[in-house]
Amino acid sequence: MKRYYTLNFFPVFLLTLLLSKNVQAQKGTSQLSALDSVTVLPMSAFKPIGYGTQVKQQITSAISTVYGADLEKNFSLNLGNTLYGRLAGLSVAQGGSEPGASTPSLFVRGLNTFGAAGNAPLYVIDGYISNGSGPANSFMQLVPEEIETITVLKDASATAIYGARGANGVVLVTTKVGKEGPLRISFTTKQGFNQAQYVPKFLNAYNYATLYNEALTNDGLPARYSTVDLDAYKTGSDPVFHPDVNWYDQVLRPTAPVSSYNLTFGGGDKFVRYFVTLNAINSQGLFKKFGDMNEESSNSKYAKYNFRTNLDVNLTDRLSAEFKIAGAFEQTNNPNNYTTGSTFGLLAQLPPNAFPVYNPNGSYGGNALYTNPVANLLSTGFYQNNARTVLSSLKLTEQLDMLVKGLSASVAVSINNYFKSGSYKSKQYPRFSVSSGPNGDVLYSPAVGQLTSLAGTEETLDQYRNLIFQGFLNYKRTVGKSDISGLLMVNTDNVTVFGPASDPTTPTANSTDPYKHNSGAGRFTYAYDNKYIAEFSAGYMGSNNFGPGNRYGFFPAASVGWVLSNEKFLTKNKAIDYLKVRGSYGLVGNDNIVSQGLSTRYAYTATFGGGGYFFGTGNTAVGGLAENVIANPNVTWEKEKSLNIGVDATLFKNLDLSVDVFNRDRYDIIVASASTTPLFSGIVTPSLNQGKSTNKGFDVSLRYNATQKKDFQFFVESNLSYFRNKVVFNAEAIQLNPQLYNTGAAIGQPFGLKAIGFYSEEDIAKRQADPKSVPGVLSELIRAGDIKYQDIGGPDGKPDGIIDANDRMAIGNPGLPTLSFGLHTGFRYKGFDADLVFQAVTGNTVYLGGNYFQAFQGNGQVAAIALNRWTPQTAATADYPRLSSKDNLNNYQFSSFWQRDGSFIKLRSAEIGYSLPAGLSDKIRLKTVRFFVNGTNLFSLDRVPYGDSESLTGYPVTRTITAGVKVQL
Template sequence: MKSIYKTSVQLIVLFILLLAQASFAQTAESDTINLGTAPVTSLFSGQRNIAFGTQPAQHVSTAISTVYGRDLEKNFNLNLGNTLYGRLSGLVVTQGGSEPGVATPGMLIRGINTFGGASNAPLYIIDGFISNGTGPANAFMQLTPEEIESISVLKDAAATALYGARAANGVVLVTTKAGKEGQLKVSFTTRQGFNQAQALPQFLNAYDYSVLYNEALNNDGLPIRYTDADLEAYKDGSDPVFHPDVDWYDQVLRPASYASSYNLNFGGGDKFVRYFVSLNALSSQGLFKKFGDLSDESIDSKYAKYNFRSNLDISLSRRLSAEFRIAGSIEASSNPNNYTTGSTFSLLQSLPPNAFPVYNPNGSYGGNALYANPVGNLISTGFYNNNSRTILSSLKFTEQLDMITKGLSVSAAVSINNYFEQGSRKSKQYPRYSLARGVTGDTIYSPPVGQLTSLSGAEETLDQYRNFIVQAFLNYQRTFGKHDISAMVMMNNDNVTLFGPASDPSNPTANSTDPYKHNSAAGRLTYVLNEKYIAEFSLGYMGSEIFAPEKRYGFFPAGSVGWILSNEGFLKQSQAINFLKLRASYGLVGNDIIASQGLSTRYAYTPTFGGGGYFFGTGNTGVGGFAENAIANNNVTWEKEKSLNVGLDIAFFKHFEASFDYFNRDRYDILVGSNSTIPLYLGVITPTLNQGKTNNNGFDFALRYNSDTKKTLQFFAAANVFYATSKIVFNAEAIQLNPLLLSTGNKIGQPLGLKAIGFYSADDIAQRSIDPKSVPGVLTEVIRAGDIKYQDIGGPEGKPDGIIDGNDRMPIGNPSQPALSGGLHTGLRYKGFDLDLVFQGVTGNTVYLGGNTFHAFQSNGQVAPIAFGRWTPQTAESATYPRLSSRDNLNNYQFSSFWQRDGSFIKLRSAEIGYSLPAQLTDKVRISSARIFINGTNLFSWDNLEDGDPESLTGYPVMRTLTLGLNIQL
């Protein structure tokens, strides 16, 4: 941490020097000030960020979607990924939980393209340098919108080929803000508000729980547990000690928690030095009640993040320039009981309301051997502090070589990025007691479960990595009359070193301190003729150390063409079509994050050996030995993908712009088990082989309308839609009695389960259509009327065999990832008022109702209102839930279509309404502008699920945030 403090001090000194220097800077035209609705941004004008450079938007012949940081600022979120819902066509963002400092959203570019454990995650590039990490360690997620100029999603092979074997899943390209010539400009923004759970699981109170539990016991042929007197005591609350009725969520969570953020930006400079500096502080209190206020041995749940950035562009001479970037974030979180909240929410979702009171009459904690006390856990088991820091730094020099030939330049760059996470653990135990009523009515305490211990501590490293990157470029840009030529050749070397418990990115089951190395060379040539015809060729050549030497390097070529029809004579004078471009691309890219079942080592091409053993003699005495693990595979290589993209860009009627892309992606050389090619009777552990194939095709579409900017009322709407269908073309699977169990031909991620076809009736049992004692096979549950009936297809040729087991599984529902997603970003401005709204919608996905939240009384757990629809002889025709059972029912709670639900939804992801103070008022206080606003995130959800939020059925809930904000610009 000392290095952080030293860096912070140096940064403050640098700020002072820059501010002093800025006071003498030449005045230039100011940047566009974002007051309310974002400035109108054309899809087809200006410069666009591409791999390792920029390109005029009209010359782009690849598939790229872009969003600007000024749009993302209208969103209060703890990580950057959660600001991107519905923003970019082709980018699917899925909720990954909401726990501060822990949860990050999932991000997929054009859907799922691989299976078997290989990564579908995109490659993240920040200011030209690879910055991949996992979970909270992903530096991209830690950025703030206020420091970002733009985020571009590179979607096709021609856009990503320069990244070689790391490009097949697409690339998220981030460009941070740079200083511009002009006088010092200062912007300050603050938001103050609160968080609350968007939805929490609902459970029955103690009375309803007891009534239904008696029914479940009766259904199982067991004596009831709760007498009429017990039920009455639960109903009227007259005996809270022996008949408690505890809402555990209410005992642990508060209705709202405080959240705030502060951001301060500086920018300006002259023709010699240009600077951009950003400071950001964000804090969010957790949903837990303030248990730290009740005990010195506990702590309040909270999270804080501090970001800083200093971007300098320096003209060292007429031809030599330098770019220096240093940025980072410091995160700190605190929680009682554990580093994260997962175990607490798991307990809340399991603990019945009448299990025990929070506190016993003598002040001790209620509890028993089966369940701990959530309140006791949060007050009396200690506290955990988690601190992490991320540093991103880079230095780049560029020399113009016009003395050799005009338009030629050479650059060299180096980047050092690192992440470190440390934990401080203070833990203890506490006793809890269950109660019984004595013969004389007195209270009898059981022996304690757990013992009181003193607080003990430990300091530990939770994660750590370092990334060192060196790059060199040769660039050429020249226009000869009608000919526009640009070219780039680059070399890249990056080394990632993991320390301690950090996971191996290519095999999560292995830990290693060996550096992960990538060497690559790449080139791009773009030719534009007469501003009409575009041709571009890209080539990546990359190697990785995880493959055998002879398989270590590979070529990844791609090409694209474009035709700007609107510059042709037959369209040039069109009043309806303002811009029209056709484009197409095709290429080969790779994915080298290929973790899969069966990989015994990071270096799968080398043989490894482990413990074996033999048994000798009549006593079967074990003797240690040594045996080969999975057979080494010298041919292991990266996944490859051939990607086709055909697109159209059009601007029409002056106010409309649209972009459409069709894509087809064929991926092969996916690592899969060798079950169909190597028989198990060989007696060896067979290796995984590059045999799998998939196909993913679909389209993405974006449409934008901008009203006349000269009118008093200004309006815009930007919509995007993405659709993809992906399937497994080949998976080397063993032969199945039921061919529906084969994943080949199915969607990637297709769930396989039993198909529910109703409930068994009393007539089914009476007619002995099933064995009344049991159903043979895997499901050995005693079947009764009201149990779920499954389709029997497990016999030869899919015919019934009278057995319900794993062979009766079939494709049910849809994958968890949506097939279709879309977004709508709209806003208006009228005089000083402005409104900004972002909606996101998804469909074609399935969610599953599982665990204690929905499976009544399983593992002695809870029961939710969904169980009111249970089967009884009286409700047999209308029941929506199986008969209740007090046991862990092996039949009713199988993975089946009965528990699947439509996961479609439309959500209002963010909304902001603001008012900009009149200039005559701000001029009096000598500020450039001032704006007050109210912002909300995750405000509403329209979905088909009555039993919770489709994105978060269990665990830490999705958060709704409301803030009041102020922006001042000097």
């Protein structure tokens, strides 16, 4: 596989060297400072210079930008995980930590629509739409070393040009390009380790057995473990019949090595400019090296190889070309399965005294109820998946100054591919439980499972292809005090998705019809005297997801700006160096609605399935056809009216401030028609564009740069984001309890029972006398020490003496924080430097569920959270319900009792470095040499003492520490 990657890249690299062979060493031409030019438009990466960028002073949109160089200062396997706390208005929700299988979710200004997948932003890489989701998202596969900037477009004036795809915001990536000058070579390597930030702490065998006896007693059942058993567990004197196994210690290692390598070439002349980068990342998983213990197993490891070649060629005085090709190749190895979810689920469930890892005769311990985690990783084979992403584009631009000064025309084509294959070698093993014989000898049960030989299977896991054509006219000219620029663009893209060959029944496998979008877009900007700016932009887009007459829509937006600091009444103000007010309003759309409630992709067409009727006294079945969900020919995309008002300022020369206030009104959201058509009508009604929501909030960015001195420099920048959304209309079915309506609540608001303490002995006595006097979920299960819930489930929210689904209400907050704060600071002193990124969030709730927190449920184990359980002696201080050996249907209801504040403060990354003095570097013939140590996810302060509040279950959140060196020639 590695040879295949090298052969594919070699022709591209050779072409680069041939084109740049005659590059002459010369000083680079002056460039517009990165602080004065910000990417804001979809053609931003199409570099005829001046197209797709705007001078900072003329920007009237709400945007946030981070530079790739800043993102390099941590170690991450996924680009999305470098963005925590970096950008105002961007929320990053952690998707787990497993290498190659976990991808964060990004949200621009929070949640704006209700539905499973409709809140994701649009990803654009060098002007081309990036398709795919999860680990297949090509944006997530990029590495910081190839990125110039990542810009988030947040308001209608910036996103209307994307038509029906821009309502959830746009994440825009511009990759690095070559600059005129001699060949520049840079090499960076990082070597280090990662470790679990927190591993669940379950009780040992003695405490497990003690509490299990208590749970049995609470349920009116006899104790299982005798005093002799408890002593054996406590002393560890009988590891065969009284084992005490910490399964996490048996499966995980304390640290796992990680490494990365990056090699970059750049340079060029006035004819050819090039940028080439090669990157390799390796991370060994937290599992022990089971592949070293058994040749029919595998070590857990993940590797990713990235390459990029960006070429800019001046073919003639007026004709230029841009060629870009990039890719990412991934390989993941794991024992037992493609991912680790089933293993960590078993670790959380398996009691410490269930059985030993190995029996005295060397066989695997186990029983019919539980498999053996160690045996699973050693003796069930190994899984490997390979994924490759290739992004390629070619663009030609002709300057048309001979026709109209400032006019140019461009055409572009992009082909993007993603393919993921899987290979697994599987087998089975026997496991045995043991018991003590009459003479204390070991008796073995019949084998559970049988030994099989290794068998292999190859399969396609995922695949898609994206073909994009673009053409556009650009105009930019300055006439006197007027700056005029304009853009006209046409775009068409086709995405073909191929599903897993091993499972042709999946929805992905059936989605082989191309997803097609055709669009036209325009933008006109006028600025006068560097004071007054006006801009109009619009997109006209069509999608084949919708029926005739509803496929195309028009999305206009307008914005204005006023640079007050250029007015005479402020030019002499020493405190205000720059001050601009701006505002925008427009209409944007979201066509990502199929997963939000439509029964099929083509909801506007009728579909038919199995139907029939029963005839005669014998109820004889006769087959037939019946319409499935009724077709909805009027289905269309969501629409949003977006208002943004902002202020940008520079104060006292060193303090930059940007403030935005926004209001977003989303409508035509796909919702079920439950409030208009009753179920007893006998027909399956379609989802309709009836839903409405609103979202309000603000973004603030602040940066202070200290006055540069010879030896000491520092900066502090921060961002603050807040949003508050609400479901305005959801077409819900009529509810007995008014508090059950989603309408009026926050998007994603959890609904459950409200816990109001524990049942007391007096409560149980009253309930036995009059069941409705003390309501309960199921009367036969209610005991003193069980969780007590508020009764509001009768008509108009009045008590009815029964706790059921009608007693649910809004509890806690949604999982996405409503308030986010980021702090980025650093300094440089002589050769030393430091860089730190903190993130803080609040306004969200996390839920404690499953075996990690619910003692003995599903034949599981018990964690330390249960130590302060309710007993008659601890009734006044207990914060955990009484223990029960049964699956308790009362205590483990979804309720406020198990909710916790999800707020936290985290040190997301930190780096300290030292650069050799220039004189010393010159002696070893290097331009610069820098040594550094960095850390990622170094610590967390939160309100959940049982794990990381972002990821409470599954693969542990990891902390990574690396040391490295960067050299430049």
